[in-house]
Amino acid sequence: MSNRPDYLNMKQGHAQDAVAEPVDFQQQSGVISHDGRKVLRNTYALLSMTLIFSGVMAAVSVAFNVPHFGLLTLVGYFALLFLVEKTKNSAMGLVSVFALTGFMGLTLGPIISFYSSLPGGSETIAMAMGTTGLIFMAMSGWVLSTGKDLSGWGKTLMVGILVAFVCSLGAFFFEIPALSLAVSAMFIMLMSGLIAYETSAILHGGETNYISATVTLYVAIYNLFLSLLQILGVMGSDD
Known part of the structure; x- marks a missing residue:
């Protein structure tokens, strides 16, 4: 049987009470659902x-004086990212996430x-x-x-990240320091926005897979750290 009130057959007084009863629209619409908070906790x-595992791998990389990976960083990143995407709905997805973040930790060692x-x-x-x-x-x-529901930020962030990535390749191949710093500043803003966007997507049901959400936030943190490191390093060298 449905629990919905029978407005046609109920007495007038009862009908008024039913209409006057307040409704929790946030709970009814599931804007911030229990599932969203559960995904956020798992993420x-x-x-x-x-992050801890990546830090350990970075320390290992520093200890063994691992050389810079160069373009192999991009190859390994996209290959492992593809693996994560293919396995994210299985237990193998956890292995893929640690493989990706461990590899990125190794690439961080030479930079540190x-x-x-x-x-x-x-x-x-x-x-x-x-x-x-802090960010x-x-x-x-x-x-x-x-x-906040930041679903409207998606396209802007996607275009911005694509532009910043292309500019970073230009700065790398043509060795333009000013462009490199500009790209770092762009990435700081974009990655900050991505953190907020992904958090919002998790809460509002736009992202329901905690493995995918973890990778997105990890990549944002990784790029944010590298961009800050470059800018702070340049500022420190001017002293």
Whole structure:
């Protein structure tokens, strides 16, 4: 039997009570659903583990003085990203996520070694890490506290990231320092927006797979850290 009130047969007083009863539209529409919060919890748990694992692999890379991966970084990243996409709905997806984040940690080692060798390099790395953490907490905290639906940001972020990626290739091949710094500034803004966008997508049901969500947030954090590291490194070298 349906629990819906019978407006045709109920008495007038009861009908008025039913109409006057307040409705929790947020709960009714499922704007921020229980499932969304569950996916968010799983995402944060997996993200924490992958960041720790990636940090360990970066430390191993530094300890063994692993050389810079160059374009192999992009090849390995896209290959492992494809693997994650294919396995994200199975237990193998967890293995794929750790393979991807572990590989990215290895590629981070030579970069950290380079900045560590510069005057004040350790402070620059620590500042980049701290700023990355603050930005992540600020953007995700903003969405979590306000419940903002940022689904409209998707196309803008996609186009912006594509443009920034193409510009980064140009800066790499043509060795243009000014363009490289501009790209880093673009990535800081874009990755900050991506963190907020993905958090919103999880809460509002736009992203229901915590493995995909983890990879998106990890990539945003990774690029945010590298971009901050480059800009802070240049600023430190001017002192």
